[in-house]
Amino acid sequence: MGFFQSIDWMLLLRCFIVGGIICIIGQLLIDKTKLSPARILVLFVTLGVILGGIGVYKYLIDFAGAGATVPLLGFGANLAKGAIQEAQTSGLLGAFIGGVKASAGGIAAAIFFGYIASLVAKSKIKKQ
Amino acid sequence: MERLGKQTIKFNTPPTITEASSIVGPKEAQGPLAKYFDQCLEDEFWGEKTWEKAESKIIKENVNTLIFKSGIPIDQIDYCFAGDLLNQCISSSFGLRDINLPFFGVFGACSTFVESMCLGSVFIEGGGAKNVVCATSSHFCSAEKQFRFPLELGNQRTPTAQWTVTGSGASLLSSSGSGPYITNITPGKIIDMGIKDANNMGAAMAPAAFDTLITHLQDTCRKPSYYDLIITGDLGYIGKDILTELAETKGYNIKNNYNDCGVLIFDKNEQDTHSGGSGCACVATTFSGYLYKQLKSRKINKILLIATGALMNATSSQQGESIPGIAHAISIEN
Known part of the structure; x- marks a missing residue:
C-alpha cells in the first residue's frame, strides 16, 4: 500500500502528456516532411542542447519528470547542462568534457545493452 | 528484327516466353496473388544465416525451378541474363555461380527483369541463342539495408515509402514455341x-x-x-x-x-x-x-x-x- 500511496499520479499524467507531445512532434515530422529519421534525431538532440543551454528545459523536467528527460530532447539538455557545469569548475576544457561525462551513464548503458541484445536477438523483418 | 520510330525494335520472328517461375517471401504469400506463385516461403531467411544468402538462394532455386518446369535440358540453354539490387549484383552472381551457363550481369534497378528480357530476345532474334534465361531477385531486408537504414535501427517508414518485394521471378525465352x-x-x-x-x-x-x-x-x-x-x-x-x-x-x-x-x-x-x-x-x-x-x-x-x-x-x-x-x-x- 505504501508504494501506491507514494506515487504522484499527477506527475505521472504530466509525464505521459509531455512525453507524448514530444513523440507526436517526431511522428508529424516523419509523416509530413521529407526529413529522414536520422535528421529528426539530430534535430531533437540539438534542440535539447539549445533549450538546456539557455536554461529553459529544466522547467519542463521539473514539470514532467521522465516525460522530459527520456526523449532525445532530454539527452541534449543533459549534454548542455554537463558542459556548462564542467566549464564553470574546470574552464574551457570542461565544456568539452562535461557533456559526455554527464551523459556517460546513458551512452555506456546503450552500448552495453545493445551488445547484449545483439548476442541474444536476431534482427527480423518489419511488420509494416 | 527492324527498327520502328525512335526507340522501338520489332521482332519479325518473335521469341516465345516458354516458361516462367516465381518464388516469393512470407509477406507476398499473404497477398492477393499468392496462389499464382510457384513457391511461397515461410520466413525471410529460408534457413540461411543472412538476408543476402537468402536472396541468393531464392534466385538460385527459382532458376532451377524454371529450367526443371520447362523440360529443356540445361545444355540446350545458351545464356543467362540476371541482376538484382545489391552492390555489384551479388545476389545473382553468388546465387547463379553454380549454374554453369554463360552469364550476363544486368543492372537496371527495378527495371532489370524487362531489361534482361529485352537483351535476351535480341540475342534470340539475332540468331545468337535458342534458349535464354532471364532472372532477377530482391529482398525487403537486404534492400532496406542497402538503400535506406539497417533494420536494427527500427526506423518508421514514411507514408510514401514502398515495400521491396522479397522473391525472384524468372522467364525462359526460346526461338520457337507457341507463345506468348x-x-x-x-x-x-x-x-x-x-x-x-x-x-x-x-x-x-x-x-x-x-x-x-x-x-x-x-x-x-x-x-x-x-x-x-x-x-x-x-x-x-x-x-x-x-x-x-x-x-x-x-x-x-x-x-x-x-x-x-x-x-x-x-x-x-x-x-x-x-x-x-x-x-x-x-x-x-x-x-x-x-x-x-x-x-x-x-x-x-x-x-x-x-x-x-x-x-x-x-x-x-x-x-x-x-x-x-x-x-x-x-x-x-x-
Missing part, C-alpha cells in the same frame, strides 16, 4: 525530374514510365486501347496516379486498362505497405506468377509490360543527388 511472344521492345531513356526523396520512388520513376509509354505508342502507331493491359513495374499508388495524369495531359486515356504490379501484389487494406510494392522482384514475380498464367490461359492476350527503375544508390542519396528514373517496355502478345 515478345513482339516489340522499347528500351527507355534515363529521365530525371529532380525528385530527391528515396522514400518516394514512384514519383521519381513515373516520368520515365511516361516517356517510354508515349514513345512506344508513337513508334508502333498504337493506341493504349490496343493492349488488354498496360502494366508498370513498381510505381505504387502514388506513381500510378502520376502516370495516369501525365498520360491524360498528352491526350492518352489509360484509365481503363492500366495497372501497376506494386499495386497488385499487396492488399492495400489488409497489408499496410504504405504506397505498394517495389523492387526487382515486384514486376518479376507479378509477371512470372500472375500475368504469365493469364497470358497462357488467354484471359488476356496483349500486354505492354513497362518495368521501372530508380537508378540511385545510398551514396548518391546521402550526397543529396536527385533520383534518375528509367523504364523499359516490352509488348507480349499471344
Whole structure:
C-alpha cells in the first residue's frame, strides 16, 4: 500500500502528456516532411542542447519528470547542462568534457545493452 | 528484327516466353496473388544465416525451378541474363555461380527483369541463342539495408515509402514455341525530374514510365486501347496516379486498362505497405506468377509490360543527388 500511496499520479499524467507531445512532434515530422529519421534525431538532440543551454528545459523536467528527460530532447539538455557545469569548475576544457561525462551513464548503458541484445536477438523483418 | 520510330525494335520472328517461375517471401504469400506463385516461403531467411544468402538462394532455386518446369535440358540453354539490387549484383552472381551457363550481369534497378528480357530476345532474334534465361531477385531486408537504414535501427517508414518485394521471378525465352511472344521492345531513356526523396520512388520513376509509354505508342502507331493491359513495374499508388495524369495531359486515356504490379501484389487494406510494392522482384514475380498464367490461359492476350527503375544508390542519396528514373517496355502478345 505504501508504494501506491507514494506515487504522484499527477506527475505521472504530466509525464505521459509531455512525453507524448514530444513523440507526436517526431511522428508529424516523419509523416509530413521529407526529413529522414536520422535528421529528426539530430534535430531533437540539438534542440535539447539549445533549450538546456539557455536554461529553459529544466522547467519542463521539473514539470514532467521522465516525460522530459527520456526523449532525445532530454539527452541534449543533459549534454548542455554537463558542459556548462564542467566549464564553470574546470574552464574551457570542461565544456568539452562535461557533456559526455554527464551523459556517460546513458551512452555506456546503450552500448552495453545493445551488445547484449545483439548476442541474444536476431534482427527480423518489419511488420509494416 | 527492324527498327520502328525512335526507340522501338520489332521482332519479325518473335521469341516465345516458354516458361516462367516465381518464388516469393512470407509477406507476398499473404497477398492477393499468392496462389499464382510457384513457391511461397515461410520466413525471410529460408534457413540461411543472412538476408543476402537468402536472396541468393531464392534466385538460385527459382532458376532451377524454371529450367526443371520447362523440360529443356540445361545444355540446350545458351545464356543467362540476371541482376538484382545489391552492390555489384551479388545476389545473382553468388546465387547463379553454380549454374554453369554463360552469364550476363544486368543492372537496371527495378527495371532489370524487362531489361534482361529485352537483351535476351535480341540475342534470340539475332540468331545468337535458342534458349535464354532471364532472372532477377530482391529482398525487403537486404534492400532496406542497402538503400535506406539497417533494420536494427527500427526506423518508421514514411507514408510514401514502398515495400521491396522479397522473391525472384524468372522467364525462359526460346526461338520457337507457341507463345506468348515478345513482339516489340522499347528500351527507355534515363529521365530525371529532380525528385530527391528515396522514400518516394514512384514519383521519381513515373516520368520515365511516361516517356517510354508515349514513345512506344508513337513508334508502333498504337493506341493504349490496343493492349488488354498496360502494366508498370513498381510505381505504387502514388506513381500510378502520376502516370495516369501525365498520360491524360498528352491526350492518352489509360484509365481503363492500366495497372501497376506494386499495386497488385499487396492488399492495400489488409497489408499496410504504405504506397505498394517495389523492387526487382515486384514486376518479376507479378509477371512470372500472375500475368504469365493469364497470358497462357488467354484471359488476356496483349500486354505492354513497362518495368521501372530508380537508378540511385545510398551514396548518391546521402550526397543529396536527385533520383534518375528509367523504364523499359516490352509488348507480349499471344
